[in-house]
Amino acid sequence: MHHFDLKDGVLHAEGVSLEALAETVGTPTYVYSSATLRRHYGLLREACDAHRDALGEALIAFAVKANSNLSVLATLARLGCGADTVSEGEIRRALAAGIPGERIIFSGVGKTDAELAFAIDQGVRQINVESSAELDRLIAVAADKSAAPAIAIRVNPKIGAGGHAKITTGGAGDKFGVPVEEAMALYARASASPHVTPVGLACHIGSQITDLAPLEAAFRVLRDMTEALRAQGHSVTRLDLGGGLGVPYYGDAATPSPADYIAMAARVLEGLNVETAFEPGRLMAANAGVLLSRVIQVNERTDGRRFLVLDAAMNDLMRPALYDAFHDLKPVRPVEGEALPYDVVGPVCETGDTFARDRDLPPLQAGDLVVFMSAGAYGAVMSGEYNTRPLAAEVLVDGARQAVIRPRPTYDEMFAREPMAGWL
Numbered sequence: 365m366h367h368f369d370l371k372d373g374v375l376h377a378e379g380v381s382l383e384a385l386a387e388t389v390g391t392p393t394y395v396y397s398s399a400t401l402r403r404h405y406g407l408l409r410e411a412c413d414a415h416r417d418a419l420g421e422a423l424i425a426f427a428v429k430a431n432s433n434l435s436v437l438a439t440l441a442r443l444g445c446g447a448d449t450v451s452e453g454e455i456r457r458a459l460a461a462g463i464p465g466e467r468i469i470f471s472g473v474g475k476t477d478a479e480l481a482f483a484i485d486q487g488v489r490q491i492n493v494e495s496s497a498e499l500d501r502l503i504a505v506a507a508d509k510s511a512a513p514a515i516a517i518r519v520n521p522k523i524g525a526g527g528h529a530k531i532t533t534g535g536a537g538d539k540f541g542v543p544v545e546e547a548m549a550l551y552a553r554a555s556a557s558p559h560v561t562p563v564g565l566a567c568h569i570g571s572q573i574t575d576l577a578p579l580e581a582a583f584r585v586l587r588d589m590t591e592a593l594r595a596q597g598h599s600v601t602r603l604d605l606g607g608g609l610g611v612p613y614y615g616d617a618a619t620p621s622p623a624d625y626i627a628m629a630a631r632v633l634e635g636l637n638v639e640t641a642f643e644p645g646r647l648m649a650a651n652a653g654v655l656l657s658r659v660i661q662v663n664e665r666t667d668g669r670r671f672l673v674l675d676a677a678m679n680d681l682m683r684p685a686l687y688d689a690f691h692d693l694k695p696v697r698p699v700e701g702e703a704l705p706y707d708v709v710g711p712v713c714e715t716g717d718t719f720a721r722d723r724d725l726p727p728l729q730a731g732d733l734v735v736f737m738s739a740g741a742y743g744a745v746m747s748g749e750y751n752t753r754p755l756a757a758e759v760l761v762d763g764a765r766q767a768v769i770r771p772r773p774t775y776d777e778m779f780a781r782e783p784m785a786g787w788l
């Protein structure tokens with residue numbers, strides 16, 4: 365990670381000292397690097413452009429669920445990035461951030477009629493249909509519209525992959541997409557309707573995938589299906605290859621490079637003559653963000669256990685509690701001394717509010733600042749106010765500039781969202 369580095373003995377996000385930032389904005393706070401977001405988009409763009417023959421004018425559609433802050437989306441929008449969305453709210457965010465409808469894909473296992481109608485009205489690039497029941501509803505909704513929306517059928521290739529069972533989506537029993545046979549039949553049924561325009565197929569088999577083999581196998585399924593559908597006389601012009609490529613959460617972890625991933629897709633799709641889309645979420649955002657937190661106190665027990673109690677908790681960063689996920693923890697100002705094992709915890713009243721057990725860290729004290737690394741994806745978006753803890757602030761850095769892009773709410777603002785029942 366190049367944009368979170370030590371300068372003059374203090375960890376910086378690009379040109380901004382995290383120590384100074386903690387003074388002005390407080391903690392816990394998510395801090396994002398614009399340069400990292402741009403770099404990640406650039407790497408994917410470059411790789412796609414180098415394989416235009418096989419991939420067409422590939423759309424890189426950022427999975428908005430990974431980080432939906434409007435300024436983050438606007439940073440990507442300026443680069444020409446598209447959006448993969450799963451709700452009306454996410455479509456609205458993408459549009460508000462300047463991503464035009466023609467670069468927005470609408471995915472998701474349960475879209476309401478109202479959401480489908482909204483997506484059609486906004487002229488989204490395509491709607492990825494995930495079930496037979498959804499196709500029926502979409503056809504009914506689209507019947508009232510002037511244009512037949514472009515759709516792709518999301519295939520469940522029975523190839524599940526990912527960093528945790530809870531984030532695997534392509535396995536046979538997972539709720540996402542339809543099996544190959546059913547997808548073929550659905551495509552034919554959609555082709556027969558005047559109200560929708562089937563343009564292609566989509567798949568997304570899981571998240572935090574650190575091996576290209578399952579992705580390659582899934583892409584091959586889409587290739588074979590494309591050829592089979594064409595042999596039946598159907599037009600198939602687009603393949604949406606989903607997201608899912610993992611990132612190195614551990615310092616020394618090796619994950620496939622974006623370039624190798626895109627080159628693999630190009631190899632599989634060589635000569636097929638389709639326009640592709642990719643939906644990276646984590647790959648774009650995870651290493652573009654950190655969660656800045658302050659040590660409240662160190663609880664040293666007489667039985668030898670040592671708890672590092674932070675002012676960030678599971679409500680701010682849920683991934684360790686939910687998936688036993690690992691996030692590297694770094695002091696903002698390196699501390700001298702021999703590393704000691706700490707249980708790193710937050711103040712929430714649950715044992716699950718544990719970020720790490722027996723993590724070796726230098727001797728830290730109350731008041732020290734630390735950051736959770738690789739917290740830019742599925743961090744702030746999954747946060748909540750459990751224990752009436754205000755949502756963490758979010759800050760975007762660009763060189764020496766910084767902007768609070770989501771202020772920490774005041775207690776008055778939090779309570780104002782709860783009008784008292786009239787009879788109380």
Ligand SMILES: Cc1ncc(COP(=O)(O)O)c(C=O)c1O
Nearest residue numbers: 427568571607608643644645646
């Ligand atoms: C349809 C779809 N596309 C893209 C993504 C983004 O995944 P990731 O953040 O792993 O790239 C997801 C989430 O896993 C998804 O469900």
Ligand SMILES: N[C@@H](CCCC[NH3+])C(=O)O
Nearest residue numbers: 429531571572683741742
């Ligand atoms: N929320 C998950 C990723 C889910 C992917 C969404 N399709 C995580 O933090 O790892």
